[in-house]
Amino acid sequence: MIGVFAGAAQRGDAADLAGLLGADAVVPDGSVKPAVQRLWSRLGGAVLFLDAGSAVRLIAPLLRDKRSDPAVVCVDQHFVVALAGDADALAHHVADLLNRTPVVTGGPSIDSVLDELVEQLDATADGNVEGCAAAIEAGEKVVLRNPLGFPLPALPPNVVPAGEDATWMIIIDDRAAASKDNVLRIVPRTLIVGVGSTRGASATSVGAALAELDAQGGLDLRAIKAFATAEAKADEPGIVDAVEDWGFWHGDTAELLTFPTEELAEIGVPNPSSVVRNSMGTASVAEAAALRGAQILGHGAPIELAAEKFKRDNVTVAAARVLPRGRLALIGLGPGASEERTPRAEAEIRRAAFVVGTPEAIDAVSSLLRSGTEIRHEGASDLAARGAAVAFVAFGAGPTLDDPVEADVVVVPGVWDR
Template sequence: MIGLFTATAQGKKAAASLSLGPDAVLVDGPVKPALQRLWPSLGTAVFFMGAGAVTRLVAPLLENRRDDPGIVCVHDGFVIALTSAGNVLATEIADTLNITAVPTSDYVGESPLDEIVESLDTAIDGDIAACGAAVLAGDPIRLLNPLGFVLPDMPANLQPDNYGTEWTVLIDDRLPALRPKGKLLRLIPKTLVVGVGSSRGVTQEAVQAAFALLESEHDLDPRAVKSFATIDVKADEAGIQDAVADWGFWHGEDDGCTPPITIHTAAELAAVEVPNPSATVADELGTASVAEAAALLTARELGGRVELAAPKTNSANVTIAAARILPD
């Protein structure tokens, strides 16, 4: 339903001149109570009054981009879309009345994809500007979210069952097993905590080789790492510290930011249940696990629900594991 609201004779004359189809209704009576009564059934509300007055009328009724009607106001030679759902109708009205349309965007960034990046703190792999332009143009986009992250309200043209589209958006901390046809935009949330243990005097090169196994053996994207973790007796290992700094240089987005190293005591790690405990490590350090336990414990401290994304993996004299912070 398209509701046409006006409080003046001039506005009624302009509204009556429009041919917007059988769903358009010129609403009689006071605007505010009529708007409140009809709000649940409105697809678009068109107001023949100033934008300030319209804003005060609709503000208490707005809930979210997905469910709210389009809001358009016609005033002083302009047709202003106050919500992006009203852009198309605003252009149609402007063409009929031979005045100027003013479209809008509801998104904080340049497109709704920017809101995903902000809300999930993602790294970006692909042309987000071009994909965002396709979203705003209304092109069908396939949106894949296999880990079930909670997303901001998205427009209806972003759907998981949109097949054969030019663009696919994949939100995942893993490397894609298969690349879809067409163009791919990957948004990589920082969900992983990497636990690391080593022998005394370990080299930076040995730790780096172990870190590389997260990608080559477990298909985890290195840009998804939020934090590293280890036991306190390994906190001063130069090889671990230098390898983490090097990781940040190569994978830390534009600013080269290095993820922190969270330190735990043996007693804290010993209380964590792990799938691959070691009696040898328990005898030496007082905990049956360093890498798995440190990763799981730190991930819980950062996010609550967790799972082991990469079990204990050995490389020479280094052991690593990765835990994933799951969506709430």
């Protein structure tokens, strides 16, 4: 939704501009300040018929971060000024419509696209995000490698899957790699690490065994999403303390999942142990707990054993991976106007590489589509099953699926339920 805000003297100009901006533009009733405050969290863009100083004072208390702030521009007699968010494109568009001069501070906010990518993948960025963003913004070729096949949003056209002359490379992977210049690594949290130990093993021993997942298993420990073990080991101080130590050094927290031994005994593993079976009642703790944890946290996604068990100093560790699959968001646009659209629905539309729907439904959300988003009128399920990030939009209560889809499916209320 684009809000066009103006005082009484300029409401006519605001209404004229809203008509030119399309169905997503609204002119809220009432005074400018309370209207902006009321609608702020639901705005994709805001046009303020105010001088720059007044506009800055109005929006300053509302600004949070560049990923969530709407694009904000202000309009005076001669200029359209980009103030906040990814506002340059909106400033140019409004200036063209009003025959005024755009005032912008730079190119599109590519770094926000990279930030959003990190957030969407629940990932850690390793490298110079600002330098990579600057290269993309300058139009330089940037290679993106996505070996595990994560569903990605639409990216700028100079971010390509291959190319020998690229100045930068983006790698999305949970495997360990040496840091290199002009390489931005995005490390998603995909790994569940299973841990077993003898009674009394120290946190130092558990930590040393975890390090083997990097040294021998080739996994990036920042990709750990959770730890898992048998219920009998839930209060083992060495395991509990090692999990806390991991959180301290990585500035994050990870859950310690625990499972009954009879549940672990049902999990097939490549390296069962008769010794462990005789003492624990299950042929595996580390591998079985990792796989069982991945099953639970994957919510039906495919899983695999990313690292078979390593044993060191009476501690055994293994890692399972939740494999990515496509994402399909089912979004009902409802009978309501665009100003009633929920922020979550708009966020799902922006994160999609493909938006599918009737021409009328696509037109209703056109202002939300970022550059490079592909529009289709059918085939949403097939696209998601092939690993794409897809938003399926429809009027009314929303689209439904008759057949199961091999993808993560989220149902998003597209309009406020009032």
